[in-house]
Amino acid sequence: MTEILPQPSLMFSLGAFILMIAVLVVVHEGGHFLAGRFFNTKIDAFAFGFGRELLGHTDRRGVRWRLNLLPLGGYVKFTGDLNEASQVDPSLLKLPHAERDKLFAFKPLWQRAIIVAAGPAINFAFAILILAGFYVTLGHPTTPPVVSAVMPESAAASAGLQAGDRILSIDGESVSRFEDVINIVMSGTGKPLQLVVSRDAGSERNLVIQPQMVETTDRFGNVIKHPRLGIARGQQIVEQVGPITALGHGVVDTGNIIVTIGRTLRQVVMGERNLDDLGGPIRSGQVTGQQAAMGVTSFIAFMAFFSVNLGFINLLPIPTLDGGHLLLYAVEAVRRRPLGERFQQWAFMSGFAAIMTLMVVLTWNDLSSVGVFKQLSGVLG
Template sequence: MDIVQPGLLYTLAMFALVIGILVFIHEMGHYLAGRMFGVKAESFSIGFGKELFGWTDRQGTRWKLSALPLGGYVKFVGDMNVSSQPSPEMAAIPAAERRHIFAFKPLWQRAIIVAAGPITNFVFAIGVFAAFIAIYGHMFTPPVVSSVEPNSAAAEAGIQKGDRVIELGGRDIDRFEDLIQVVTIHAGMPLDATIERGGQRLEMTVVPKIDLMRDRFGNEFERGLLGVRGARPVIAERSGFDILYYAVDDTILLTRSIIDTLIQVITGRRSVKELGGPLKIAQFSGQQATMGLPNFVHFMALISINLGFINLLPVPMLDGGHLFLYAIEGIRRRPLHPKVQEWAFMSGFALLISLMLFLTFNDLASFGVFEHLAGLLG
């Protein structure tokens, strides 16, 4: 049975919905943290550029939807430059009014306000995972090998039926799902393993084989394959604190997978062609939406984790860049010179634009656009 790809308008609508919701969640984290410390917000925008529509609340904040739906921002009172430093004109502001201005807040309060955005993205993902566990239960499989395929990576390493995997690639393995996650992102890479067999612990090295996969929509990707099967999975009912524990645990595991993948790309162990950009996210948004609301919401949680993690990277223009400069300010007991900060943020902006263009180029290449153009020109 052929799978019908979602139409362009539907895909764009679902992409806008995903980005809009996640940006709103992210910026709401900044907004609420700012309000908690008494900082006034001039505007809260979903999207950039020209305002399409909006309203002003009783606190004087302008809530608006803007034309370019690829991000958003909260503009606090007195935020006159990219480094959020007080301008010379602000020096004349009376002390009584400074308590509402972000730039005059203590360093620790500014750091919390900035960090609140990505933290809220992680909290959203944890909430989604917790809801899924509460509604559907938590799939759990003991990390015990029920069978080993001949000539597989596991067979070559000496893993046997009945072995219990204790540790793999430096990670504790509590569930068979943990094992799958580690193996999947380490295709062709040696992994140190600790196996329990007959009450004894054995150390060995396994190298997951590279398996080229294709999903139902025709997207290709590589994954590691160990060649073992686990016991029959069970749906464990979780309640109370256990729901939150496993939701947080799943979020941490996914974040560590992102970090591992990024390190592998930087060190050249994985191709940069595997990185996806906005077009890929748009494509997957439409595809996941066609598979039902649970799939779509779960996909949003995954993107939310990625958004939170990326924003914590120490790159100027991102929240992590602000936090990095705050750390320097804390060590020096004074901020860097405004010109230095402006140059840092301009460099960060250029880096982000370059990365966005590169990822978009990657996306177009994965769609076969350039091959198609070459064929037309040939």
């Protein structure tokens, strides 16, 4: 039986979450900053956090480095930006051509797109480097996608899956490792799965398996409901790899995380998965504290996963996010001129309202999941 570990304290989880956010914000905004510098774009400020400035320093290039009051986010402010839409101050139109060329709003469209995309891109690169570092140091773990045992009366047994079967694909998605099988099944919603397996010297069989929905308890006592086939994996192999191979594995694994996030988001949008399954800031902080309590390695690995999440979310085509900027740039490229100022302001205000609404819903779900409402009902009752 797995030993149940005590939940980390609130202060420990909060500290771990702020540390992780601090690192990832610097990484993400650093992507925008470095890309802006590469294209000789003038920058006013690089800030960690929002609200009132607590500490600050202005470097020789005129960039104000700020540590602000609320340590949940950050931003790079390019010179001349009036708002999050990067609309230019009309008074700057009177500047000499040489000075205007250094302002973000006057940069060629393709340069603005690269500067905006650099934030999410560096989040993905950061995750790849972390994973590659693990693989070079600890080796790359992999398990052949071969069924070593089938649990009696399980979903796999009912479907006719046998020990020794090699799983080739699930729902048309090719499988090269048993870890891929776990990822696809665990991120599913319990719907029937189409499996192609190799049996008896290479003969292929098509099987339909209806996963069983089960509840398991993790090391911290959290109850998790998920699909299960009822099969066991074989012996895991840890392969020692060099830096180039490790980077390749990092790219593949980061790509798999992106696919899983996209699959989960699609399931929510299509109504196949409950919105309650998505975590907000409170649940994210709780999980961060749990991973940190398990050790530095677990914490850094979770940071890599969260970095991919941050990059993916920022690429969603929602105004105020990087993906929203890129969407407007795509429209600008087609129209050969930017959208009107009023439309852009409306779009960004709508995007901000949508994000805030989602955050309220997710925070409400978080409060419910950690038992706050149950405790309040007990006190008030």
